[in-house]
Amino acid sequence: MAKVFICKVDDLEKGEMRKFETEVGELLAFNRNGEYFVTDDMCTHATASLSEGDYFDDTVSCPKHWGEFNIMTGEATAAPCKKPLRTYRVMVEESDVYIDSELEAVDAIN
Numbered sequence: 601m602a603k604v605f606i607c608k609v610d611d612l613e614k615g616e617m618r619k620f621e622t623e624v625g626e627l628l629a630f631n632r633n634g635e636y637f638v639t640d641d642m643c644t645h646a647t648a649s650l651s652e653g654d655y656f657d658d659t660v661s662c663p664k665h666w667g668e669f670n671i672m673t674g675e676a677t678a679a680p681c682k683k684p685l686r687t688y689r690v691m692v693e694e695s696d697v698y699i700d701s702e703l704e705a706v707d708a709i710n
């Protein structure tokens with residue numbers, strides 16, 4: 601396991617997303633009703649930071665061409681995005697949010 605610190609739980613309000621610089625690069629963290637999710641920040645369609653897009657419920661939309669991804673599975677849910685967004689297995693320990701940088705969230709579910 602490669603445990604990587606992302607942020608403090610208090611860094612994100614419910615319904616908020618924010619980009620964090622981590623030891624494995626820029627990642628995007630979400631607080632979805634008190635549950636935390638982490639994905640890559642870079643859109644899989646072209647070059648755009650998803651942190652500059654919109655986040656609502658379980659979807660993040662890209663600011664460049666308005667493609668969309670499911671933040672829990674990484675599935676591309678709106679054109680022109682086709683390639684999934686990488687998601688990470690999240691661990692909350694006391695007041696800190698970590699990921700396992702070697703394990704995708706979908707792998708953790710299966």
Ligand code: FES
Nearest residue numbers: 643645662665667
């Ligand atoms: S760069 Fe994100 S949809 Fe095109």
